[in-house]
Amino acid sequence: MDQSPRETAHGAPRGLAVTARGFGLRGPRGWAFRDVDVDAAPGSLIAVEGPSGSGRTCLLLALTGRMKPTEGVAEVGGLKPPRRMSALRRVSALANVTGVTDLEPALTVGEHLRERALLQRRFGAAPRA
Template sequence: MDSPHGAAVKAEDFGLKGPRGWAFRGVGIDAAPGSLIAVEGPSGSGRTCLLLALTGRMKPTRGHAEVGGHRLPKRMTAVRRIAALGPVTGVNELDQALTVAEQLREGALLQRHYGAPVRAMLRPRAERRAAAEARIAAALEAAGLDLATLPKGGRTSVRDLERLESVRLSVAIALLGSPGLLALDDLDLKLSDTERAEAWNLLRSVAARGITVLAVCSEAPADAIVLRTSPKEPDGSAGPDAPAVAQGDADAEAEAEADAGAGSGSEIDTKHDTKSVSENDDTKGADDALAEAGRA
């Protein structure tokens, strides 16, 4: 893999409002490259929408953010180029019909096709294949996934993976593109305490390589930079114990996520979205990505 260059993540009064209310609002952060950032909160509190907005997949409606020097919402396409997105239900998921080896090869192929310079496409086929295999091997090592430990090695079906193995595979695929920001949704979903600790250790190791990590979770580790989300009260104010950092509405989040998943697809693909949308992020790409929930 290429040498990683982590993306600084900054936001001020960052928010997204849909027809049913705020998915999240009032988010503020100033994280250096290589930071470990956790978005902590209950399901339905705007966590996923915040992750999608900070990775350039959903258009915010309030405030601004900056990822790797690219300002949101104006430079959403540029942010998508440097932000790799792990599985998000209904948006970007592992293909359960593939084997692990097939999923990795597909990821490498897409990265080569959409992310590699033109001169790389002109190299001999054997050289390209060797380069892809080396990239996959490096990504697997960084993700801590040893194919030899799987029941059928690389021929193991994705659907047969344990939850932590799926997380590691997702991280490996994301790292194929040498991103500046790695973002994962529902990191601790269906993980035991031991597995949760392993997952966070994995993300710490990725951050130690210089890549900024952003992970949605129900409980953040003590050493992470934490953004907390909380459901909104009926009167629109934060609950009595809710931090001021961010607040969300379960209905608003669900509708915003559904609109993102129902878009054209080019704005939410983790591997090749950056080449298939207009450079004018304030019009075509952003509107398709967010539909009604995120239009200004």
Template sequence: MAHPGVPITADGLGVDGARGAVFAGVTLRAEAGALVAVAGPGGSGRTSLLLTLAGRMKPAHGSATVAGEPLPQRAGAVRRLVRVARAAGAVELQERWTVQEAIDLQEVLRGHRIDAREAAAVLDACGVSAEGAARIEDLDPRQLTRLAVALAWFERPPAVVLDDLDRGLSADGERELWTLLKALAEQGTTVVASAADAAPAAGLADVVVPL
């Protein structure tokens, strides 16, 4: 079943830090249900760009919209549309948690119970094979990232952002994850993910944003 995604745009978007520009001049056009690959080396501003598009960081330059909602003016509305699966140093699964505790936290954050059958279907669709009692710290990088994606994808949000898709993975492992994200996008969710290199996303990403 397809779910409605949201279009995302940016024109000359930039964020400044204490030492100058974190990223600058980002322009993109992503239609609803698109897969967007943000590519650049460490320190290029990938995390900050994803957080900005998710309404969690205020831009200093340019403009951006999510579902027509302007940033930063309507950041609150954008935060309700965009789930953050992972953002380095900002949104991470805690190592001491179990998989089930991570799922339970999603219910707390949403303020209601998540249908168990729907949760199981999402975990299966995302290729999460770890048992509920498994500790986050014991998951391999592939399972850890798939779990982060699954938790964000519960109840099929309009958009999901994922930072450091390539963390701890080989090029083949990256390709597998890009393929998973493409499948989620094809079901309607707009997906923005970052990695050092966009090559493993070739033929899958609808939009590539170099940093």
């Protein structure tokens, strides 16, 4: 696991520090993840590993303000979920992840394009033709 910081032009680490202690999320079918501890300095690269269904995606969604945690404490760039979830969503992003960002088979091509345009507008990007 590479935890070497990436730097800005001024030499300061780029990115947000992420910490969590006893972090957990319980859903209607039980615990998605529980008792997770994280320490990541600004600019570090960490890997979240585990088998399918182990809660990796839920952990990342909770740390980025997209799911509400059930227990523990976390801080991302000074913002603490669940109190600052909307602020967390503004400073974080999710990448393409197979199984998470795949096209939804129930939607038409037009619906996918409209959804993409709405997401771009929501996150400040100019819609592309």
